[in-house]
Amino acid sequence: MAEHLLEVRNLSVEFHTAMGVVKAVRSISYHLGRGETLAILGESGSGKSVSSSAIMNLIDMPPGRISSGEILLNGADLLKMPAHERRKINGSRIAMIFQDPLSHLNPVYTVGWQIREALTTHGADAAKAQSEALRLIARVGVPHPERALDKYPHEFSGGQRQRVMIAMALALRPDLLIADEPTTALDVTVQAEVLALLKELQEETGMAVMIITHDLGVVAEIADRVVVMEKGELVETGTVREVYHNPQHPYTKRLIAAAPGKGEMHAPQGFGEPVLRVRDVRKHYGAFEALKGVSFDLMPGETMAVVGESGSGKSTLARILLRLDEADSGSALWKGRDLFTLSPGELYKLRRDLQMVFQDPTQSLNPRMTVFQLISEAWIIHPDILPKAKWRERVAELLVQVGLGPEHMGRYPHQFSGGQRQRIAIARALALEPQLIICDEAVSALDVSVQAQVIALLDRLRREMGIAFIFIAHDLPVVRDFANHVMVMQQGNVVEMGTVSEIFDTPREDYTRALLAAGLDPDPDIQAANRAARLRQVS
Amino acid sequence: GSGPIKIVLPEEADLLEPCMATRSNIGRIIMQNVSETLTELDVRGDKGVMPRLAEKWEQNSDGSWRFHLRQGVTFSDGTAFDAKDVKHSLDRIMSDKNACESRRYFGGMTVTANIVDDHTVDFSADPVQPILPLLLTLVTIVPEETPLEFVREPVGTGPYKLTDWTPGQQIVLTSRDDYWGEKPEVTEATYLFRADPSVRAAMVQTGEADLSPSISQLDATNPATDFSYLDSETVYLRIDHNIEPLNDIRVRRALNMAIDREAFLGTLVPEGAVLATAIVPPPTLGWNPNVKVPAFDTEGARKLLEEAKADGVKVDTPITIVARSANFPNVTEIMEAIQAQLQEAGFTIELKFVEVAEHEQYYSKPFKDGRGPQIVAAMHDNSKGDPSFSMFFKYASEGTQSGFSDPKVDDLITRASAAVGDERAKLWSELIAYVHDEVVADVLLFHMVGFSRVSERLEFKPTMATNSMLQLSEIGIK
Amino acid sequence: MLSFFRKRALASLISLFGLIVMVFFLSRLTGDPAALFLPVEASAEMKAQFREIHGLNDPVMTQFIRYAGDVVTGDFGESLRKARPALDVVLEAFVWTLWLAVITMALVTGAAIVVGSLAAFRAGGFFDRFSSIISLIGASVPDFWLAIVAIVVFSVNLAWLPTSGTGSLLHWILPISVLFVRPFGIIVQVVRGSMIGALTSAYVKTARAKGVKSGPIIFVHALRNAMLPVITVIGDQAASLLNGAVIIETIFGFPGVGKLMIDSILQRDFNVVLAAILVTALAIFLMNLLIDLAYVLLDPRIRH
Amino acid sequence: MTLQIPDAALIEEPRFIVRMARMLWADKFALCAALFLVTILILAIIGPAWLGDAAIKQNLRGRNAAPFEWDRGWLWWMGADALGRPLFARIIVATQNTMMVAAGAVIISSVIGTVLGLVAGFSSPRVNQVIMRLADVIMSFPSLLIAVIVLYILGSSILNLMLVLSITRIPVYLRTTRAEVLEIRERMFVQAARVMGASGKRIVFRHILPVVLPTLTTLATLDFAYVMLAESALSFLGIGIQPPEITWGLMISQGRQYLTNAWWLSFWPGLAIILTTMSLNLLSNWLRIALDPVQRWRLEMKGRNNG
Numbered sequence A: 001m002a003e004h005l006l007e008v009r010n011l012s013v014e015f016h017t018a019m020g021v022v023k024a025v026r027s028i029s030y031h032l033g034r035g036e037t038l039a040i041l042g043e044s045g046s047g048k049s050v051s052s053s054a055i056m057n058l059i060d061m062p063p064g065r066i067s068s069g070e071i072l073l074n075g076a077d078l079l080k081m082p083a084h085e086r087r088k089i090n091g092s093r094i095a096m097i098f099q100d101p102l103s104h105l106n107p108v109y110t111v112g113w114q115i116r117e118a119l120t121t122h123g124a125d126a127a128k129a130q131s132e133a134l135r136l137i138a139r140v141g142v143p144h145p146e147r148a149l150d151k152y153p154h155e156f157s158g159g160q161r162q163r164v165m166i167a168m169a170l171a172l173r174p175d176l177l178i179a180d181e182p183t184t185a186l187d188v189t190v191q192a193e194v195l196a197l198l199k200e201l202q203e204e205t206g207m208a209v210m211i212i213t214h215d216l217g218v219v220a221e222i223a224d225r226v227v228v229m230e231k232g233e234l235v236e237t238g239t240v241r242e243v244y245h246n247p248q249h250p251y252t253k254r255l256i257a258a259a260p261g262k263g264e265m266h267a268p269q270g271f272g273e274p275v276l277r278v279r280d281v282r283k284h285y286g287a288f289e290a291l292k293g294v295s296f297d298l299m300p301g302e303t304m305a306v307v308g309e310s311g312s313g314k315s316t317l318a319r320i321l322l323r324l325d326e327a328d329s330g331s332a333l334w335k336g337r338d339l340f341t342l343s344p345g346e347l348y349k350l351r352r353d354l355q356m357v358f359q360d361p362t363q364s365l366n367p368r369m370t371v372f373q374l375i376s377e378a379w380i381i382h383p384d385i386l387p388k389a390k391w392r393e394r395v396a397e398l399l400v401q402v403g404l405g406p407e408h409m410g411r412y413p414h415q416f417s418g419g420q421r422q423r424i425a426i427a428r429a430l431a432l433e434p435q436l437i438i439c440d441e442a443v444s445a446l447d448v449s450v451q452a453q454v455i456a457l458l459d460r461l462r463r464e465m466g467i468a469f470i471f472i473a474h475d476l477p478v479v480r481d482f483a484n485h486v487m488v489m490q491q492g493n494v495v496e497m498g499t500v501s502e503i504f505d506t507p508r509e510d511y512t513r514a515l516l517a518a519g520l521d522p523d524p525d526i527q528a529a530n531r532a533a534r535l536r537q538v539s
Numbered sequence B: 001g002s003g004p005i006k007i008v009l010p011e012e013a014d015l016l017e018p019c020m021a022t023r024s025n026i027g028r029i030i031m032q033n034v035s036e037t038l039t040e041l042d043v044r045g046d047k048g049v050m051p052r053l054a055e056k057w058e059q060n061s062d063g064s065w066r067f068h069l070r071q072g073v074t075f076s077d078g079t080a081f082d083a084k085d086v087k088h089s090l091d092r093i094m095s096d097k098n099a100c101e102s103r104r105y106f107g108g109m110t111v112t113a114n115i116v117d118d119h120t121v122d123f124s125a126d127p128v129q130p131i132l133p134l135l136l137t138l139v140t141i142v143p144e145e146t147p148l149e150f151v152r153e154p155v156g157t158g159p160y161k162l163t164d165w166t167p168g169q170q171i172v173l174t175s176r177d178d179y180w181g182e183k184p185e186v187t188e189a190t191y192l193f194r195a196d197p198s199v200r201a202a203m204v205q206t207g208e209a210d211l212s213p214s215i216s217q218l219d220a221t222n223p224a225t226d227f228s229y230l231d232s233e234t235v236y237l238r239i240d241h242n243i244e245p246l247n248d249i250r251v252r253r254a255l256n257m258a259i260d261r262e263a264f265l266g267t268l269v270p271e272g273a274v275l276a277t278a279i280v281p282p283p284t285l286g287w288n289p290n291v292k293v294p295a296f297d298t299e300g301a302r303k304l305l306e307e308a309k310a311d312g313v314k315v316d317t318p319i320t321i322v323a324r325s326a327n328f329p330n331v332t333e334i335m336e337a338i339q340a341q342l343q344e345a346g347f348t349i350e351l352k353f354v355e356v357a358e359h360e361q362y363y364s365k366p367f368k369d370g371r372g373p374q375i376v377a378a379m380h381d382n383s384k385g386d387p388s389f390s391m392f393f394k395y396a397s398e399g400t401q402s403g404f405s406d407p408k409v410d411d412l413i414t415r416a417s418a419a420v421g422d423e424r425a426k427l428w429s430e431l432i433a434y435v436h437d438e439v440v441a442d443v444l445l446f447h448m449v450g451f452s453r454v455s456e457r458l459e460f461k462p463t464m465a466t467n468s469m470l471q472l473s474e475i476g477i478k
Numbered sequence C: 001m002l003s004f005f006r007k008r009a010l011a012s013l014i015s016l017f018g019l020i021v022m023v024f025f026l027s028r029l030t031g032d033p034a035a036l037f038l039p040v041e042a043s044a045e046m047k048a049q050f051r052e053i054h055g056l057n058d059p060v061m062t063q064f065i066r067y068a069g070d071v072v073t074g075d076f077g078e079s080l081r082k083a084r085p086a087l088d089v090v091l092e093a094f095v096w097t098l099w100l101a102v103i104t105m106a107l108v109t110g111a112a113i114v115v116g117s118l119a120a121f122r123a124g125g126f127f128d129r130f131s132s133i134i135s136l137i138g139a140s141v142p143d144f145w146l147a148i149v150a151i152v153v154f155s156v157n158l159a160w161l162p163t164s165g166t167g168s169l170l171h172w173i174l175p176i177s178v179l180f181v182r183p184f185g186i187i188v189q190v191v192r193g194s195m196i197g198a199l200t201s202a203y204v205k206t207a208r209a210k211g212v213k214s215g216p217i218i219f220v221h222a223l224r225n226a227m228l229p230v231i232t233v234i235g236d237q238a239a240s241l242l243n244g245a246v247i248i249e250t251i252f253g254f255p256g257v258g259k260l261m262i263d264s265i266l267q268r269d270f271n272v273v274l275a276a277i278l279v280t281a282l283a284i285f286l287m288n289l290l291i292d293l294a295y296v297l298l299d300p301r302i303r304h
Numbered sequence D: 001m002t003l004q005i006p007d008a009a010l011i012e013e014p015r016f017i018v019r020m021a022r023m024l025w026a027d028k029f030a031l032c033a034a035l036f037l038v039t040i041l042i043l044a045i046i047g048p049a050w051l052g053d054a055a056i057k058q059n060l061r062g063r064n065a066a067p068f069e070w071d072r073g074w075l076w077w078m079g080a081d082a083l084g085r086p087l088f089a090r091i092i093v094a095t096q097n098t099m100m101v102a103a104g105a106v107i108i109s110s111v112i113g114t115v116l117g118l119v120a121g122f123s124s125p126r127v128n129q130v131i132m133r134l135a136d137v138i139m140s141f142p143s144l145l146i147a148v149i150v151l152y153i154l155g156s157s158i159l160n161l162m163l164v165l166s167i168t169r170i171p172v173y174l175r176t177t178r179a180e181v182l183e184i185r186e187r188m189f190v191q192a193a194r195v196m197g198a199s200g201k202r203i204v205f206r207h208i209l210p211v212v213l214p215t216l217t218t219l220a221t222l223d224f225a226y227v228m229l230a231e232s233a234l235s236f237l238g239i240g241i242q243p244p245e246i247t248w249g250l251m252i253s254q255g256r257q258y259l260t261n262a263w264w265l266s267f268w269p270g271l272a273i274i275l276t277t278m279s280l281n282l283l284s285n286w287l288r289i290a291l292d293p294v295q296r297w298r299l300e301m302k303g304r305n306n307g
């Protein structure tokens, strides 16, 4: 067995909470060879992040406890190693890309400093570290690398932060890279670049990659073998092709069946007056122009998907529409009233109509409030929506709608997995019964089965209640399934706008075409063919 | 032997102005060390007023005084001392351009100096001053060039001159070679200032200082170095006679009887303290040995109160005792004990402790209108040997701190102030007895003692005047 | 940035002026300096004369206008007590206080951050309990106890250090040690509390994943994030030292501004009080400005 | 379809009070602290009625009696003061005044300071500027001067003293709160609340305040000690509480001169202050953990292990 780089045997992890012990991971075993790529699939909350944290020795113990098992790296049990030896392994031999880049980057240091630290911690000198950092950040495709090194995490877009995390993890060319949903916030072109980068490094250094993802396309593109988890247990394992073509476990079957991008495309819906009319919105951060005149109309009951490269201003647009940031110029007429000039009082009344699901679920939930408090806060703020007696019932209902259970009501955000947190955020937005929901990567952290479920829910709401959506996403198949209209953005500009079918079937702009081409197919065979075709093109 | 010494004092001198030398924190440093006076009171023996810069003096027939000055005396700036300096010194004190404190001793009189010749000066006073030579113990002599405003570098004829003054830290006096008198053993005195008594005591113990004129009774534990001395401070309760029930003499008598003065000695008040029967301490002219401390008699006090009550005096009205925090050692405890003793006799007493500025408002006139019955606890210092420095202020109708008005008292004060010799002593004695026994003006408590710590290498005995004057020439070095 | 400074300076000037006005008028309600300067036996004429000389007889408004005019020309008046320019008196004392405050706070800050951080790192552990007890005793022990006990032990019994006074470096040891104790106790607790939060953040996990050692994790990653409340409290403690450590100055015979201020307040030496407040206020305003700048430097998310 | 989370959901979350009690039981230090504080509170209420007379009974012959001389009777076990009054009784009687001044001053200053800090951190730059400069002014106003002025003009009483001490403590809370608000208001969950239409008040009190509160509580507990000692200093200068009222601070200041001869005079009240501060602090540290969902397991785990 010594040929395996990593071997996890009978690993069980449990957490202590007020309501008893949560067994997050139950006796799972898998292995990973040198140069191999293992994808871990599984529903959100199934213990993917926890098991990889266990490998990194990052579980807070207590409250967590590794109740059984061993983790062998080159045959040595990491769990039995003295602390200082263990520490030397982190970063240099095993590195990790975290799921939630904003909270995992230190807010008070520049990203350059944080990348350099990874290098200097393991012995690089300052000058070397600087040049390496520059090389890395350029390699992961962050624009203006020199300047980027001196910026702080909050000055980046979600995708850019994720790339910073990737650069940091790759800094020391580890033997094993654990990537926890490394591409959820990346647009498809960048995603393709990053995946190519991983492959390249794998070839160069024989690095093994353990990738946790919900995106079957990514699995198809990069993985050799797959492990599927459900409720803390390992339910299926095999090569990518085996699992895709011949799933055994009902969950796996369901997962593969739920892969998006196969349904019918929605036709445009709304007729008559648009509910939201955005005109020429501009925004500067210092000298940097994040939005360069964005205009569009949104019809009632329609979904406007916003796709485009990471850092193109999508989140900025969302924030501006909600008056979380002030636009420099332009207007946004919501049912005829300009959102940008409303007084605080008027804005308050409109707030319940306009809701948002943020890109970063961890940060957008108050860590001191229980799920019940988080969701019912909406009704405290807008008391006319629901009488207090019905709150419990309705919270339970909402939780079920987003794929959680009523029993989660008393828990706090840190006790959930990333995807679960995102669902809480969605439930919170729904609680206000708004007429427009802006979803910033709202479903990218969800596994495809839940994603399908949530999309179905949103779609139903859209149809039944006429809620309009601005749907910011990188995942084109999801967009294809859900949107009526699509707006493609690049560098603060709208490059193309049209109905789903126009964009997906007859894209006009090169950038749109490139985006579509970079999309990944969940079928490993198709994906392999695509890749081969791409390589041919390049050469 | 001879050599330098270090003296640690509780309070820094904020000025070293000769005409302010009557203030104790200043006088302690410069009086007779830097600035001398024409005459000097003998505080160690009973020689009374002795010559200093004046060799002798006599009263002229018109009541003015002629002083013959010592010759061959020079100031520390090198100029010679003569009659013009004397006149200027007096004029300067009397000037209204400054706030010279010594002037207060000349309240109600005009004194002028007339130069007869270089070494003779006539002082005429209106009204005639029988104690002028005593008053002149308070007039420090400065060179005639001294401006009317306060100076920072005192120039005097004394055995020492100021050589260093670092405010907040130290003052250094160095002995003069050209001093007219005997050369003292202390060649240099460094004054240090520490407000905390236990630190002062510790400094002498560790050798960081040689002399601390005042330490706490509690620290005075080493008989080899620690001495107690009667320090001329008198603690008393000033009664405001204007407000019922304190306007009734029986009530005032009861106050006096209800306090067990003896019980304080050796407990809250140091052993050596003397029970007071007058506002001035025993060696003062006219101190009356026949006046007796009121006997402690709670029952008697209670009876007197009941009597007064029967006559309709509102003895139940709460009486406030106003005391000043940190006025003297144990002031709070003493006042609390007094309060308890008075309550025992049937009084209703409230205590009020205030800081110095507020205390002053209760103590001195004009008193506030609409005040309730009040007693002010205060401490009075007279080491000058004559009651005139106290009696007017404390007891005359016009006196600033007087709580009553009695024509006989006023008359006695006027007559005693003008009298000389035995007559003067007799009148003061009469006044003291009258105020104490007939008027029952106040509740006199203790003449306090102070404690000093003197390094064993020094030869020094503190006196009643040490508080306000510490002559370095009296310190011997073993 | 420059406009920030200009605005800040203007606002500070206005509040400084307000402070002076307030102190000027309020202090004059608290009694008559003449009665205190002159002995109790002084006659009414003498008191009147004294007031005349020092211009205390004029209406308070006139006095204020005169004072304000003088201050503008840099004249802070004379000390009644010391018959010297009030500003000289104050500056002399303030230098001592400033040194005392700066040295003490530098030592306190260093020590408290290290101890508080380590305590937070193993919250609930032995070192945490131990340092908590020590620092809490420090924060609540009466300072004169420490001062007197220190003198008795180190000066009288052991004879290692001088009891009090100034002069050599040795003289600074006791006062600084005694002054050290309380701010140390307070800041340790604040650091500890703030660090416990910071050490559980996700970015600390990232650092651990990078293999960063505990030392840098505590003192580089978490500490800077935890510093906001800490520097605020450091500022508060420094301000109270700048206003003068009365007890310490009194016991150790240290000629600082605290004792000066107390004496001047009790003696109603208004010019000195005003000058002292102006000087210390200026120092405190400056310090607060530095602290506000430190916020921005420490946390890039805070913008003005 | 509902996704089940293993096991966890099955146990119903216990009631708040029960949970707090369990967590208190889990931390024995905090438990002792809480018991001590409850005792103090009871003594503060019944002290004056219970031992009021014993505390003022003077006995000059028994002055400065040493502690632990058991034959004098239990009241004297801490020794006696300079007037022979039993220190034990005096400390108990003084609890009421001490707690009133200290708690009063700390509560007033922390509430005012915190509210102003929240306002300064959350509202327009102009309001911020005004409040912050006001804080500067108070901060540079020497507390003794405020004391002299207020107590001179209004007279010295427990209430006024409370007022004086609280004025001087406002800036710490104000500045601390504001500094934290500046950072917290940039956090995402605050923005999420804004999107929901939460009013400024709600954001400040529901979302921001809980994050600042632990730091403020730490400060407040330490301020208890500060206030009690400051009160002692004021008494010593003759502008604070004065006899026959008693507080621990006053007892300390009265015992000051006896420090080298009869240490117990100021030792016991000093000890009372130290113990009170320590208890408050232990309790506030416990509370910080108990109220923080991310930290709470520490106590819950222990509760489990111990009980």
Ligand SMILES: Nc1ncnc2c1ncn2[C@@H]1O[C@H](COP(=O)(O)OP(=O)(O)OP(=O)(O)O)[C@@H](O)[C@H]1O
Pocket: A015, A016, A017, A022, A023, A024, A042, A043, A044, A045, A046, A047, A048, A049, A050, A051, A063, A099, A414, A415, A416, A417, A418, A419, A420, A445, A447, D005
């Ligand atoms: N500190 C904690 N306390 C209690 N439960 C926890 C804690 N951390 C994680 N869990 C639980 O452990 C389970 C596994 O979480 P994990 O983060 O591994 O999920 P995941 O598979 O990564 O999901 P996702 O894809 O949504 O990120 C979840 O049910 C979560 O609620």
Ligand SMILES: Nc1ncnc2c1ncn2[C@@H]1O[C@H](COP(=O)(O)OP(=O)(O)OP(=O)(O)O)[C@@H](O)[C@H]1O
Pocket: A154, A155, A156, A157, A158, A159, A160, A185, A187, A285, A288, A290, A309, A310, A311, A312, A313, A314, A315, A316, A317, A359
């Ligand atoms: N506070 C800020 N200061 C400076 N620049 C900023 C700030 N916030 C965002 N930016 C910049 O604005 C650009 C747009 O950011 P935005 O978050 O809108 O991107 P996005 O389209 O949402 O990208 P992603 O898909 O990666 O989330 C980015 O280049 C980012 O660096």
Ligand SMILES: [Mg+2]
Pocket: A048, A049, A050, A099, A180, A417, A418, A419
């Ligand atoms: Mg996860």
Ligand SMILES: [Mg+2]
Pocket: A157, A158, A159, A314, A315, A316, A359, A440
């Ligand atoms: Mg974004």
